[in-house]
Amino acid sequence: MSGAGSGGSTCIELSHVSKSYGQVPALNDMTFDIPVGGRYALLGPNGAGKSTTLKLLVGSLRPDAGEVEILGSRPDSKEAKAAVGYLPEDALPYRMLSVRENLEYIGALRAVGDLKGRVDGLLDELDLREYERANVGRLSRGNTQKLAIALSLIHSPKVLLLDEPLNYLDIPTQEKVIAMLDSVKGTHLVSTHIMSIAERLTDTVVMISKGAILWKGTIEELRRKGSPDEPIEKVVARMMTGAL
């Protein structure tokens, strides 16, 4: 396992974390940390434990063993909740509320100052203005995803945990969201199984498989593991199947 550069204090820390769903193990003695300001991808095949890791980091799940900390606090603490913005895979906003109501409701729960201004800004940035009164249950999947991204950013979080953030988005919107996320300061952990997304949104990879860490390092280090002309996806595939 290669070490990634980690300047500054630690933002996200998992120490010997294990988690099972009944008899099915999801994470097995997982340990890694991410420094403040780090842009990390959690890369792995389907069922590797990526979403479980994020759910542990937001406090929706508790580890069976080990410790999880966000900026030195437990994930279910008020401090951690205030710091974290979370986008789950296939995120569902409140379907009986409008787009604006969703943003205002969650903004109010998070005690966001100048909420109207913040909501207006996000509506414009994500091209959701024309849908602000629309019932969320009637939105297309792409617009629902844009709203979900806005909801995860409403309180200008210091730590962003994103699970497949570009799902359902068309290419122009993907570019817009990538630029938007790029401009958000703070620590980012992006869960994905698509290497190109990891490359666009992050600079460091934590590769996991079957609930354990396979490798950790920068994308450049990962690229150097293959031959000069070899697509990085092939390198990742060989690593995940144990061929490298």
Added chain:
Amino acid sequence: MLYRLLKFVVRTRFSRPFLIFIGLMILYSVGVARAVPPSLASGLIGYYVVGIVAFFLAMSLATGGVMVMKSDRDYLFTLPLSARDLSVAIFFSQFIAYGVTVLLLFVYLSQAYASTLLIVDLVALSLILTSLGALAPSIRTRTRVVLSLALGIWTVLSLARVPFTPGSAFYGNLYDGTVTLVVFAALVVAASFRSLSRIELDMVKSMVRSSSSEVKSPSSFAGRSPVGAIYSMNLTNISLAGRFNLAGSSRYVSRRVRSWWVTAAAAVGAGAYAAVVILLSGRIAVSGTTGQVALSPLPAQVLLGIVLAFLALSFSQSVVTYERVWLSLTSLPPSSYFRHLIASKTLSLMTILGPFVVADAALLFLGYSGALGAMIIAGLVIPGSFVVEVCWAAYIAPIQVKGDDMLMPAQFNLKQMTTVLPMFAVIGLVAASAAAPLAAVAGGLVMWAVGLPLMASGGFWGVVVTRLTENGFV
């Protein structure tokens, strides 16, 4: 082919434990019915039966749904199956969902109505309930509400000795009532088969019109505190959302209505209820009668208590099933969020129950002592049971409603169906409240004594969040 399709449709809609449970319940009902002496059985029926028939008919039409899942739309409907076989298979699953309910209930009647016509009546009624449930989604919401009310009123007219109503067979007009039920059943069964044969088209039509694309009177939460936003969300609007569970079938409906509108509707209902109680008490002579008819207001009070308990149950189911764990519970500590969510939902429920409490208080003031029990039920027992039901429903991890109203989310297992258990305690207290108001008070206090500590417990809600997440809540 039809047999295999029937087996597939039933197995994909109902869990095996549930089917075993239904089978045991039928055996139990038959056993109890045979053990009850005819004299006792006939004392239990009368206008109770008419009220229950009216309630089931109106509810089947108002809240019915077709037991079709998303996977049916994606896979089953694309297979080269005969439309007739598909209709029969879905109708059969509708029968298990809607029709069996009435057989369970009315098996008791077999002792009181010693007539073979009763079997005809029950089968016809069961087919009507099945068909109305299947027809419901193809009828526009407003039309459905009007038709449901009309159906309920038509049935209740049997109490006035009108011969041709769906309730007449159970209230003194056996032959005319049976003819009515058979003709009615033939009509709605034919209509429901026609509807089921084009179910795919109807589903799409229904989804298109199921809700408006824009929220008509949006709320604003800007400037509110976190707790203020929760109360504002739940007190300004009432989400008429719930899992309607008739014999294990699950249909989610969601409508957002302004609170004042619901309170006004409840006030009208409470006024009608008070009028019925006064009329049934014989204190006011009805035109054309002497006022000496041997009627009692008790059935109206009992029926109202049961209806309100059902209403509270459907509300309690929706509190958690519509929640978004990734939003609310990552914004506030779960115990804090749920405490205020349940408190606001309870207050919201009380705005519906309030007019009935006022009506009972007025009746009590006018000297109708029986209203005391009903007032305790609406004011104390049902809100208390609501809190317990929400906590229990959250703990046993219900299924999250994620998609279209029309689609059945999944099978419910037996554990998930235990959410209805607190309601049976309420029904027991409803029955006891008239004779023993103190028992109702004690029962209500027990409900609150159980519910409040759960509502306030940080540890309990921490466990709930984990369980919800592990059960796939987003």
